[in-house]
Amino acid sequence: xxxxxxxxxxxxxxxxxxxxxxxxxxxxxxxxxxxxxxxxxxxxxxxxxxxxxxxxxxxxxxxxxxxxxxxxxxxxxxxxxxxxxxxxxxxxxxxxxxxxxxxxxxxxxxxxxxxxxxxxxxxxxxxxxxxxxxxxxxxxxx
Amino acid sequence: xxxxxxxxxxxxxxxxxxxxxxxxxxxxxxxxxxxxxxxxxxxxxxxxxxxxxxxxxxxxxxxxxxxxxxxxxxxxxxxxxxxxxxxxxxxxxxxxxxxxxxxxxxxxxxxxxxxxxxxxxxxxxxxxxxxxxxxxxxxxxxxxxxx
Numbered sequence: 588x589x590x591x592x593x594x595x596x597x598x599x600x601x602x603x604x605x606x607x608x609x610x611x612x613x614x615x616x617x618x619x620x621x622x623x624x625x626x627x628x629x630x631x632x633x634x635x636x637x638x639x640x641x642x643x644x645x646x647x648x649x650x651x652x653x654x655x656x657x658x659x660x661x662x663x664x665x666x667x668x669x670x671x672x673x674x675x676x677x678x679x680x681x682x683x684x685x686x687x688x689x690x691x692x693x694x695x696x697x698x699x700x701x702x703x704x705x706x707x708x709x710x711x712x713x714x715x716x717x718x719x720x721x722x723x724x725x726x727x728x729x
Numbered sequence: 730x731x732x733x734x735x736x737x738x739x740x741x742x743x744x745x746x747x748x749x750x751x752x753x754x755x756x757x758x759x760x761x762x763x764x765x766x767x768x769x770x771x772x773x774x775x776x777x778x779x780x781x782x783x784x785x786x787x788x789x790x791x792x793x794x795x796x797x798x799x800x801x802x803x804x805x806x807x808x809x810x811x812x813x814x815x816x817x818x819x820x821x822x823x824x825x826x827x828x829x830x831x832x833x834x835x836x837x838x839x840x841x842x843x844x845x846x847x848x849x850x851x852x853x854x855x856x857x858x859x860x861x862x863x864x865x866x867x868x869x870x871x872x873x874x875x876x
């Protein structure tokens with residue numbers, strides 16, 4: 588799946604509108620993922636996963652910062668995300684199915700907070716973008 | 730043991746009572762065809778699906794979306810026996826329509842996105858989680874009679 592220039596523009600515009608809320612949305616997307624897909628909690632036995640947890644907030648910010656970097660380097664995701672790709676392949680080893688759960692919950696979070704931005708075309712572009720990021724993060728798994 | 734807890738049933742029914750089923754149906758089916766264009770394979774006779782705008786304003790897409798979501802809505806009334814409720818439709822989707830059940834999962838998640846879009850903060854993590862169970866249950870019920 589290739590990101591068209593329209594996709595890239597949609598993603599950049601949407602992510603730009605999010606601005607400083609990115610960390611908050613990252614945390615919300617994680618909370619939604621843990622709620623809807625409880626098996627994802629198995630990767631965080633060391634976390635307090637209750638609502639408002641500072642660990643989840645911090646982790647949400649981390650995820651958001653990585654996505655912000657990905658948006659800034661949308662033309663070269665493999666290079667920009669290379670370190671994160673190594674981390675996920677050799678250390679974290681999160682099963683690939685889980686990237687779909689988090690990606691879906693990121694879409695849901697954005698739909699909730701930015702209904703005007705979340706048009707069908709932008710929805711499609713974001714879905715493709717998260718899919719592309721997920722592919723890069725799992726690219727060195729085997 | 731019930732499929733959904735009493736609390737989850739409350740959350741689902743509470744939100745669903747505010748849903749314009751006809752409109753949300755058209756929106757969900759339209760977005761499915763936009764976001765996952767390969768799903769258009771089942772709708773070759775629907776006319777112009779050449780752009781997001783064309784799809785979302787296509788009368789056949791809206792009509793079919795309305796049909797699909799009304800059926801889903803009926804199923805919600807039998808939430809504790811989804812397999813029974815969707816048995817005939819499952820056979821139809823396998824034997825006549827030849828739809829890969831993966832498409833039911835895709836549509837379910839698009840529906841969740843549409844609900845989030847419409848309800849915003851009201852569609853909180855707990856409400857979403859209850860709906861994820863519902864759409865997974867419906868998808869599973871529709872796939873149950875496949876052979």
